[in-house]
Amino acid sequence: MSTHPVGNTANPAHTGHAAPGTPGIDVPDRRGRTGLDTHGRGLTGNPDVRITDVEVLACDWYVLRKTTFDHRRRDGSWSRQQRETYDRGDGATILLYDAQRATVLLTRQFRLPAYVNEHPTGMLLETAGGLLDGNSPEEAIRREAAEETGHEVGEAEPVFVVYMSPGSVTERVHFFAAPYAASSATSSGGGVADEGEDIEVLELPFAKALSMIRTGEIADAKTIMLLQWAALEGPFAPRPGGDVRGPSPRRSAP
Structure with a gap:
């Protein structure tokens, strides 16, 4: 699987990307959901992964997110990476x-x-x-x-x-x-x-x-x-x- 690093030096996490009144964030979207930018935050199951930011790109019916995370490589170094994930439920x-x-x-x-x-x-x-x-x-x-x-x-x-x-x-x-x-x-x-x-x-x-x-x-x-x-x-x-x-x-x- 290929990776898409966005720099090996961790920069301050981007926050505040959702303006007040954003559907799916602090007001309900068309399916009544809020807090869609919290998905994945606080996970502790893998100590080599630290999620630093979650941005909702779209939440029409399903949810498209861009997540920024720090990943500790096998040699011990840390890299900052981003992935887009599509969440349509199970x-x-x-x-x-x-x-x-x-x-x-x-x-x-x-x-x-x-x-x-x-x-x-x-x-x-x-x-x-x-x-x-x-x-x-x-x-x-x-x-x-x-x-x-x-x-x-x-x-x-x-x-x-x-x-x-x-x-x-x-x-x-x-x-x-x-x-x-x-x-x-x-x-x-x-x-x-x-x-x-x-x-x-x-x-x-x-x-x-x-x-x-x-x-x-x-x-x-x-x-x-x-x-x-x-x-x-x-x-x-x-x-x-x-x-x-x-x-x-x-x-x-x-």
């Missing part, structure tokens, strides 16, 4: 699978950031997911699975918790897996239209989904991670007899 994602039929449920929707960064259409195949928005990870993934795929999730298996882009984005994503069946479908899914979502639900053979990673048809990181987990350790992992693991009692479909 998220959750889930792989819905049918081990008996060897299928998975994925979604397809338009992703502007991918489209403007050389994806030919911006239409990405993904596992269902979304932001926690104040819910617990399991509550959030039940909500997102129902909204996007139309399936009510039974017991969701935690898989792992991952920082997806730790160089610039604060988000942690909670990964889950759960079975689905015809009986768990309560709606057609498709997302929340009022939030601009227009989501297509696709059922794919698991082997086909894996092959789409190799061809680049599936290019979403969280989806690749869950599919590979399913093949190596999850519901489609080989057993000693050569068969896939199949559903266990605690993974029974709702």
Whole structure:
């Protein structure tokens, strides 16, 4: 990972960057938040890092900050550095699978950031997911699975918790897996239209989904991670007899 030092001699920290009446600082922003410039101040978990200043660059819906900090290098010297961090909250994602039929449920929707960064259409195949928005990870993934795929999730298996882009984005994503069946479908899914979502639900053979990673048809990181987990350790992992693991009692479909 590259660094962006702003000088090895510590200068007095910049303070007073927020004028009175600044949204997100001392008056509520559009989401009712204040004190957004305190994020990270007072952390003591790493004695080799001292945060000296936090500046809010934008707080429309999510929050973009510029943080200045002193970092003690391995040779004992200190350097002053700055980083911009994008805070959109934490998220959750889930792989819905049918081990008996060897299928998975994925979604397809338009992703502007991918489209403007050389994806030919911006239409990405993904596992269902979304932001926690104040819910617990399991509550959030039940909500997102129902909204996007139309399936009510039974017991969701935690898989792992991952920082997806730790160089610039604060988000942690909670990964889950759960079975689905015809009986768990309560709606057609498709997302929340009022939030601009227009989501297509696709059922794919698991082997086909894996092959789409190799061809680049599936290019979403969280989806690749869950599919590979399913093949190596999850519901489609080989057993000693050569068969896939199949559903266990605690993974029974709702």
